[in-house]
Amino acid sequence: MVRVWPDAVEVGYGALRRLRDIVYSVGESPLFISGPGKSREICESLGIRPLVVDESTSKAAEGVAAAALSCDSIVAIGGGKVIDVGKMSAERAGLPMVSVPTVLSGDGIASPIAVIDGTSHKVSVPRALVCDLEIISGAPKRHNTAGAGDLLSNISSSWDWRRAHELGRDKDFNGLAAAMSETGALALVSEEPDLRCSDTLRALCQGLLLSGAAMALAGSSKPSSGSEHKISHAMDRLFRGPGLHGEQTALAAVFTTYLQSNSHRESMISFMRKLGLPTKPADLGLSFANFARCVAEAPSTRPDRFTILEEVAPAGERLLGLIEEAFTHGSLAGQSL
Template identity: 40%
Template sequence: MNTEFEDSRGIDKCMVETYSNRRKMSLISRVVDIPLFLHIESECIEKIGDILSQNNLLFKNVLLLSGDTTFKAAGRRVVDILTGLGKSVDVMRIPDSTIETAERVRASIKDSNYNVVIGVGGGKVIDVGKYASNLEGINFISIPTTVANDGICSPVSVISYKKEKRSIITKTPIGVIADLSIIKDAPIRMIRAGIGDLLSNISAVKDWELAREIKGDNFDEFACLLSSRAAESVLISDSNDILSLEFLNKLVGSLTLSGISMGIAGSSKPASGAEHKFSHALDVISKNPALHGEQTSLGLIIATYLRGDDWERFVSIFGHWGIPTKAKELNISKEEVVKALIFAPKTRPDRYTILEHIKINEKKAIEAAEKTGVI
């Protein structure tokens, strides 16, 4: 008994000394910006009232952003539910994601007493909503009707300025409500693009690792782990039906994690590398740019080849799910692909990728695009 008593006193003394030492040190912590709530299921739009009340979001004045098609698909229903709960809802139609449209939304927020902005629609609607609400300091809720990219929950808005797309750091939405019954009804091309954008994370993380090794770039292990695991969860999926609710649930969840990884990193680096530079270059060069996720799919194949990794694996997986692997499938010419690869480093000169590492030129661009079958 005496021994036990002495041992416990020793432990108590040690604990007191440890706590005392802790008080002399400043605690190191990290603030991570993630949504307050996330709901991914069929018919969850019908639960929007319960979702808001459960999270103590008692706002009265709502600005709802939507497109013409997406308003019919989901926006009208959201308005009906919110007005039925006694909330005042104004609707603004979003035709594009230009700076002019984004500034009009911002001006509307500034001139009114809105408590929250809700974006019901695709990438353009959500990007405009994140941009305007962030600058005016009010909360934004994302209700995606398509999942063509990871913008549904990222702290980044892609805004067109003078016909050039620019990625602008904003803020992660306070909540995401992804109704799978609505997303399932979107064109399948959008879902395929979302898969392509997500899987490009694998390439982006490798580029950031390269930038750390060669340039001493600050590297966020946690953000990259989240980004990679999000992509791999879909990559290893054995589903043959990308319209199944099980697959869509996994895809939306993974795209959400991809967006959160950017918030953790304070940068788009965990989800944007050479393949995204290639897509941004195509937006500038191509006469008929394809969907962002479709273009990053091609960029992923080429970037993987340039690293000497297994690019054929992605060609096989994309083919299995009907995702384009050839430029001609997207009405993009051979010349545009080559020019885009050469121009790509200029889209983000501060971001070191495999393109800069190998000093991409016309000869290397043609070889990579031809060997992979992209052209």
């Protein structure tokens, strides 16, 4: 049976106090890896001498896998790049992996996907996860906020996947996986829109865990990556990523949920505004015309995945009109198409 959830999950303030117990329940001879900055300092404060990783590349993953030849587990302490390298190297070495995020910038903390050299690779879900909210609260606010944006965009992606199934354009739909993805996002929206609030941070971590589990259950990223991720990929391709990943997907979701007439759109946007996420293209330095280029380019980034963009297929002046409506007159109301 495919694992969709870590066997051990510790989330809370002071969770690092249980790190050694959890790590040694997974393996007796772990290899610790970290980033070169804060995560390395955390390791050293715990008496751990980690192997330092500063890039999410195949070369880095190969180096970690080679260093783990005499070990029986890999423990990744750090941000998204470190955790991705940890997951990929563990997959190559055939070892269990423990994820210890120091920032909540995306759902990679426990997902079955590792981004290496800019490409997504299927990997195993971490065997365990330790998320100390005290450490997370000290991470750069913008990065945690981007993680919230990545989670909120599941409101769009889960809708896309369900709609593709209804139209007979997706035969692999899993209702439970779609519900898990959406539920994590809606649970976050129900909290105080302030990442200094402990309940909000906990909801963010748990929502990102649910997002990863939904992907593992589905066997693909479909529950958490739809039309809004296609637009974000197009932003990367055309404008070299004007924002952080979660900022881009959240902004794109403002538009895609408009096309979807998504019933959760108003509460999503209200939460985004209070949290400080971008809600219009200008917030990421894009004009309406440039955003339109991204929307037009988006279908080609994942041509095998049917979304609202393929159903509506807006182009030309109609596309510009829809963008203007979505980000001005339709900012808090949907539209039936």
